[in-house]
Amino acid sequence: xxxxxxxxxxxxxxxxxxxxxxxxxxxxxxxxxxxxxxxxxxxxxxxxxxxxxxxxxxxxxxxxxxxxxxxxxxxxxxxxxxxxxxxxxxxxxxxxxxxxxxxxxxxxxxxxxxxxxxxxxxxxxxxxxxxxxxxxxxxxxxxxxxxxxxxxxxxxxxxxxxxxxxxxxxxxxxxxxxxxxxxxxxxxxxxxxxxxxxxxxxxxxxxxxxxxxxxxxxxxxxxxxxxxxxxxxxxxxxxxxxxxxxxxxxxxxxxxxxxxxxxxxxxxxxxxxxxxxxxxxxxxxxxxxxxxxxxxxxxxxxxxxxxxxxxxxxxxxxxxxxxxxxxxxxxxxxxxxxxxxxxxxxxxxxxxxxxxxxxxxxxxxxxxxxxxxxxxxxxxxxxxxxxxxxxxxxxxxxxxxxxxxxxxxxxxxxxxxxxxxxxxxxxxxxxxxxxxxxxxxxxxxxxxxxxxxxxxxxxxxxxxxxxxxxxxxxxxxxxxxxxxxxxxxxxxxxxxxxxxxxxxxxxxxxxxxxxxxxxxxxxxxxxxxxxxxxxxxxxxxxxxxxxxxxxxxxxxxxxxxxxxxxxxxxxxxxxxxxxxxxxxxxxxxxxxxxxxxxxxxxxxxxxxxxxxxxxxxxxxxxxxxxxxxxxxxxxxxxxxxxxxxxxxxxxxxxxxxxxxxxxxxxxxxxxxxxxxxxxxxxxxxxxxxxxxxxxxxxxxxxxxxxxxxxxxxxxxxxxxxxxxxxxxxxxxxxxxxxxxxxxxxxxxxxxxxxxxxxxxxxxxxxxxxxxxxxxxxxxxxxxxxxxxxxxx
Numbered sequence: 001x002x003x004x005x006x007x008x009x010x011x012x013x014x015x016x017x018x019x020x021x022x023x024x025x026x027x028x029x030x031x032x033x034x035x036x037x038x039x040x041x042x043x044x045x046x047x048x049x050x051x052x053x054x055x056x057x058x059x060x061x062x063x064x065x066x067x068x069x070x071x072x073x074x075x076x077x078x079x080x081x082x083x084x085x086x087x088x089x090x091x092x093x094x095x096x097x098x099x100x101x102x103x104x105x106x107x108x109x110x111x112x113x114x115x116x117x118x119x120x121x122x123x124x125x126x127x128x129x130x131x132x133x134x135x136x137x138x139x140x141x142x143x144x145x146x147x148x149x150x151x152x153x154x155x156x157x158x159x160x161x162x163x164x165x166x167x168x169x170x171x172x173x174x175x176x177x178x179x180x181x182x183x184x185x186x187x188x189x190x191x192x193x194x195x196x197x198x199x200x201x202x203x204x205x206x207x208x209x210x211x212x213x214x215x216x217x218x219x220x221x222x223x224x225x226x227x228x229x230x231x232x233x234x235x236x237x238x239x240x241x242x243x244x245x246x247x248x249x250x251x252x253x254x255x256x257x258x259x260x261x262x263x264x265x266x267x268x269x270x271x272x273x274x275x276x277x278x279x280x281x282x283x284x285x286x287x288x289x290x291x292x293x294x295x296x297x298x299x300x301x302x303x304x305x306x307x308x309x310x311x312x313x314x315x316x317x318x319x320x321x322x323x324x325x326x327x328x329x330x331x332x333x334x335x336x337x338x339x340x341x342x343x344x345x346x347x348x349x350x351x352x353x354x355x356x357x358x359x360x361x362x363x364x365x366x367x368x369x370x371x372x373x374x375x376x377x378x379x380x381x382x383x384x385x386x387x388x389x390x391x392x393x394x395x396x397x398x399x400x401x402x403x404x405x406x407x408x409x410x411x412x413x414x415x416x417x418x419x420x421x422x423x424x425x426x427x428x429x430x431x432x433x434x435x436x437x438x439x440x441x442x443x444x445x446x447x448x449x450x451x452x453x454x455x456x457x458x459x460x461x462x463x464x465x466x467x468x469x470x471x472x473x474x475x476x477x478x479x480x481x482x483x484x485x486x487x488x489x490x491x492x493x494x495x496x497x498x499x500x501x502x503x504x505x506x507x508x509x510x511x512x513x514x515x516x517x518x519x520x521x522x523x524x525x526x527x528x529x530x531x532x533x534x535x536x537x538x539x540x541x542x543x544x545x546x547x548x549x550x551x552x553x554x555x556x557x558x559x560x561x562x563x564x565x566x567x568x569x570x571x572x573x574x575x576x577x578x579x580x581x582x583x584x585x586x587x588x589x590x591x592x593x594x595x596x597x598x599x600x601x602x603x604x605x606x607x608x609x610x611x612x613x614x615x616x617x618x619x620x621x622x623x624x625x626x627x628x629x630x631x632x633x634x635x636x637x638x639x640x641x642x643x644x645x646x647x648x649x650x651x652x653x654x655x656x657x658x659x660x661x662x663x664x665x666x667x668x669x670x671x672x673x674x675x676x677x678x679x680x681x682x683x684x685x686x687x688x689x690x691x692x693x694x695x696x697x698x699x700x701x702x703x704x705x706x707x708x709x710x711x712x713x714x715x716x717x718x719x720x721x722x723x724x725x726x727x728x729x730x731x732x733x734x735x736x737x738x739x740x741x742x743x744x745x746x747x748x749x750x751x752x753x754x755x756x757x758x759x760x761x762x763x764x765x766x767x768x769x770x771x772x773x774x775x776x777x778x779x780x781x782x783x784x785x786x787x788x789x790x791x792x
Contacts, residue, residue: 025069025630026080026759029059029620033638033665034592036088043084056217057087057616069628079752080633080759085617087643090609091592101570103210105144105416106605107594108409109137113601117387117399118678125389129382129402130313130600134254136375136406137602138261138309140413141207143368145262146361147417148200149269150438151424154359157196158273159428159435162189162355166434178354189277189355190346193270197343200269204262207604208332211255214607219248219599222319223615223650224622237684240649241316245614247598249320250313255603256328257308260335264302267335271295271342272360277353287348294338294345301335314600361439362530365417369441369527372410376520379403394669394710395677396509404516411519415449418442419567422560440536444526446559447537447552453562455518459511463504470500482727491727491736495702498739502704505670592639610646617647625658631762633660633755637745638705641666645680648692656691660758664698664745670707682711689714694761696754702741721748 030042039048039060047063061068061083068081113133119126160166160173167177174180176195178187186195223245238244275291278284308327380403387399397404421438429435437443474496479487533540541552598608617634625632636644641663648656672680689695689711697716699706700723708717724737725748745751 025628026762027624027630027632028080028082028755029617029632029634030082030084031617031634031636031640031644032084032086032088033636033640036086036091039084039086042086043082048084051083052620053616056089057085057612059616059620060084060086069630079755080631083620085613085620085640087609087613087616090612091595091606103207103604103606105140105409105413106137106602108412109133109140109406110599110601110605111594111597112136112402112405112409114597114676114679115402115405116678117383117395118390118392118681118683119386120390122386122389125382125386127313129379129386131310132375132379132382133402133406133601134309134313135306136372136379136410137254138258138306139368139372139375140409140602141258141261141604142265143365143372143413143417145200145204145265146269146364146368147420148203149197149266150359150361150365150417150421150442152196152199153193153269153273154361155421155424155428155435155438157192158189158355158359159437161187161192163434166429170428188347188349189353190270190274190348190350192355193273194343194347197266197270197339200266201263201339204259204266207262208255208259211251211603215248215251215255215603218607218609218611219246219251221612221615222246224618224652225319236681236687237649237679238316239646239679239684243314243316243319245598245611245646245650246319247314247600247608247611249315249323251599251603252328253308253312253324254599256324256331257305258603259332260301261305263332263335263339264298264305267339267342268295268298269359269364270339270346271298274346274348274350276360277350284350287345287350290345294342297338298342301331301338304331304334314598358436358439362441362534365439365441366527366531369414369445369523373520373524373527376403376407376410379406392677392681394674394682396674397513399677401509401512401675404512407516407520408512411523414445414523415563415566416570418445419563419570422446423564423567426560426564439530440534441527441530443536443556443560444530445523446563447555448522448526449559449562450555452515452518452522456515459514463507463511466507467497467500467504470503471496474499481722485727488728495724495739498702498741502700502702502741505704509674596639596642610643613643614646614650617643618650621647621659622651622655625655629658631660631759632658633662633758633762635662635755636664636666638665638667638742641668642672645688648688653691657693658762659692660762661688661692661695662698662755662758663695664751665703665706665742666697666699666709667705667707668697669709671705685709686711686714689716693763694758696758698745698748698750698754700741702739705742718750718754721745721750 032042040046043060043062045062045064048060049063049066051059051061051066053059061081065081113130116126116129156173157176160170161176162178164177164179167173167180175184176186176192178184181187186192223242225242271291271294274287275295278287278291308331312324380400383399383403387395392399395401418438421442425435425437429437471493475492478492478495478499529537529540537556538549538553541549543549592609595606595608596610598611599605621632621634624630634644634648636642644661644663645668648659648661651659668680669685673682673685689709695716696718697709698718698721699708700721702723710717723741724739726733726737729736740747
C-alpha cells in the first residue's frame with residue numbers, strides 16, 4: 001500500500017507503471033478560502049489521507065483515492081480525483097498568533113505597498129513608490145518603540161517615580177523613588193531611565209524574534225527553480241516572476257534595519273535626557289564631551305539605518321539566495337553597542353539631578369507625525385503620476401488607494417500609541433494631580449477621535465440609505481428572476497436585501513477615501529494645535545466662547561475614554577484569541593486577507609502565508625502533470641482562487657497549458673483587481689486567461705466578496721448563479737432553499753457542469769520522461785502518508 005501511495009504522488013523514480021493520461025485520469029485540486037475548513041469537509045468523506053505536506057499545510061485525498069491513478073477502474077470514474085489543499089493553519093495555528101494583533105499597523109502599511117497603480121516604462125517612479133512605503137514602515141517601528149519609551153521611561157520612571165505622591169501609591173516603584181527609598185542607588189534619574197529601558201528593548205527584541213522565526217518558516221520556502229528573466233522583460237504582472245514569492249533577502253535586510261532603529265530609539269530616549277542635563281552650565285566637562293559624541297554616533301547609526309532601507313528593494317526576476325551579512329548582523333550589533341553605551345552614560349552619577357516635568361516626547365511624536373504626513377502626501381503625488389501614465393478606470397480612488405491605506409496605517413499606529421500612553425497615565429495617576437501625564441500631542445490626537453467617529457457615523461448612515469434604495473430596486477429584479485413563482489413579499493425582501501448588502505462592497509473605496517482624508521486633516525490640525533499652544537485642547541480653549549470650550553473639553557474627555565476602551569478591547573481580544581481556537585480562527589480571517597502579500601515594506605508584519613502556499617501548489621501541479629500527463633483542474637474558492645491564480649502564474653508555460661482554472665466566489669477582479677491594479681489588473685487577468693488551457697468563473701449577486709472577471713472578449717464568467725436555487729418549495733427542494741451568499745458553491749448544479757466542461761476541453765498528454773528537457777521540477781522524495789482522524 002505504501003508503495004502504491006508513493007507512486008500515486010510522485011510517479012515513482014522511473015515514471016508510473018501505466019499511463020494515466022491514456023486512461024483518462026483527471027485531478028481536481030481544491031483550495032479553500034478564508035476562515036479555513038477541514039479536509040473531511042472539503043472532500044465530503046470522513047476518511048482522508050495526507051498525501052504530502054505537514055501539519056501546517058498539506059494536500060489530502062480520500063482514503064479510497066490514494067492510488068486512483070493506477071486503479072484498473074479509472075475509466076469508470078464519474079469525475080476527477082479530488083484533492084484538498086488545506087492551508088488555514090498558516091494564519092490561525094497555535095496561540096502565539098494572538099501576538100500578531102500587535103503587528104496590525106505593520107500589516108496595513110505592507111498592504112499599501114502592493115496597491116500601486118499600473119505603470120509601464122516608469123521604473124524609477126515605481127522604485128520611488130516602494131522607497132516611500134518602506135520609509136513609512138520605518139516610521140511605524142520608531143513610533144511603536146517610542147510609545148513604549150513614553151510609558152516606561154517618561155510616565156513610570158521619570159514622572160511617577162520622581163513624584164512622591166505617585167510613588168507612594170505604587171509600592172513597586174518605591175525603590176526608584178528618591179523619597180521612598182531615601183536616596184537609594186536606583187533613585188538617580190539616569191539609573192531609573194536605564195532600568196526602565198529594559199521594557200522598550202524587550203519589545204524590540206520580541207519583534208525581532210517573531211520576524212526571525214517566521215522568516216525561517218515562510219520566506220525560506222523555495223519556489224520551483226526557473227531560468228532568470230531578461231532584465232528588460234516585463235510581463236503584465238510580477239506574480240509570475242521566479243523570485244516573487246522568495247523575499248528572503250529583503251526581509252532579512254529590513255529586519256536588521258528596523259531592529260537597529262528600535263534600539264537607537266531607546267538609546268536616544270535614555271541618552272538625550274542625560275545629555276540635556278549635562279549641557280547646563282557647571283556640569284562635569286567629561287560628561288559634557290561624551291554626550292555630544294554619543295548623540296553624533298546615534299545620528300550616524302540612524303543615517304545608516306535609513307540608507308539600508310532606501311538602498312535596495314525586492315529582487316523578483318530570479319531566486320536571490322544571497323544575504324547581506326554585513327547589514328543583517330553588524331547593524332543591529334552596532335545599535336546594541338550604542339544602547340549599552342547610552343545606558344552607562346545615563347547611569348553615571350550626577351549630583352543634584354532631579355526629574356521634573358516631562359521628557360521631550362512632544363518633539364519626538366511631533367516629528368514622527370510630521371514625517372508620516374509628508375510621506376503620505378508625496379506618496380499621493382507619485383501614485384497620481386503613475387496612474388496618469390496608464391489609467392485604469394477600475395482602480396480604486398484613481399490610483400490613490402495605496403496612499404489612503406498608508407494614511408490609515410499611520411493613524412492606527414498613532415491611536416495604539418496614544419491609547420497605551422493614556423491608559424498607563426490614568427492608571428499611574430487617576431486624579432491627574434501628581435504627574436504631568438503623556439505628551440500634549442497624544443492628547444490632541446485622542447481628541448480628534450470623536451469628530452472622526454461623527455464622520456464615520458455619517459458614512460454608515462449614507463451606506464444604510466444606499467442599501468435601502470438598492471433593496472427597493474432589487475425587488476423588481478428578483479421578481480423577474482423567478483417569473484413562474486407566486487411572489488412572497490417577505491421572501492422577495494430578504495433576497496433583495498441580501499443582494500443590496502452584497503453590492504455595498506463596491507462602495508468600500510469611498511469609505512476609505514473619506515476616512516483617510518478626514519484623518520489626514522484632523523491629524524494635521526492636532527499637530528498644529530499641540531505645537532502652537534503646548535497645552536491640551538481643554539486648556540487651550542479656555543477664555544474662548546463657552547461652546548468652543550465645552551466642545552474641546554468634551555472631545556478631550558470622550559477621546560481619552562474611547563481610546564482607552566479601544567485599548568482594553570484590543571487586549572481582551574488578543575487574550576481571548578490566545579486561549580480560544582475559534583476566536584483565533586476569526587482573527588485568522590483578517591490575516592488571510594492582509595497577509596497574502598510578501599513583506600516588502602515592513603519586516604515585523606505578520607508573515608506572508610502565500611510564500612509557503614503558492615510554492616506548495618506550484619510544486620504539486622508541476623510534479624503531478626509531469627509524472628502522469630493527466631488533466632488537472634485547480635478549483636479555488638474565495639481567497640483560494642487568488643492562491644490558485646498566483647500558483648498558475650508560477651508554472652512554466654508548458655505546465656500552465658495542462659491546467660484548467662475553476663474559480664467561484666472569487667475576489668480576483670472585484671477586490672484584488674481594483675485595489676491591486678498593478679498585479680491583478682485587466683492586463684494581468686487577461687494574460688492568465690490566455691496562458692491556462694481554460695478558465696471558468698462562478699459568482700452570485702448575493703455574494704459580498706466574489707464577482708465577475710469582466711474580461712472583454714473572453715468567455716470566463718458564467719451567468720450569475722441563482723441564489724436561492726429555488727424561490728419556493730419544489731419536488732427536489734421541499735423545504736425553503738437558503739440564501740447561500742459566499743458559501744456552498746459546490747451545491748449548485750452549475751459547479752459540476754462547468755467542471756465537466758473544463759475536463760472535456762483538457763487534453764491528456766504523455767508523462768514527461770525523467771530527466772527530459774520538458775521537466776518543470778526536479779524529482780522530490782516520496783512523501784509520507786498519515787491518516788487523519790474522521791471528522792467529529
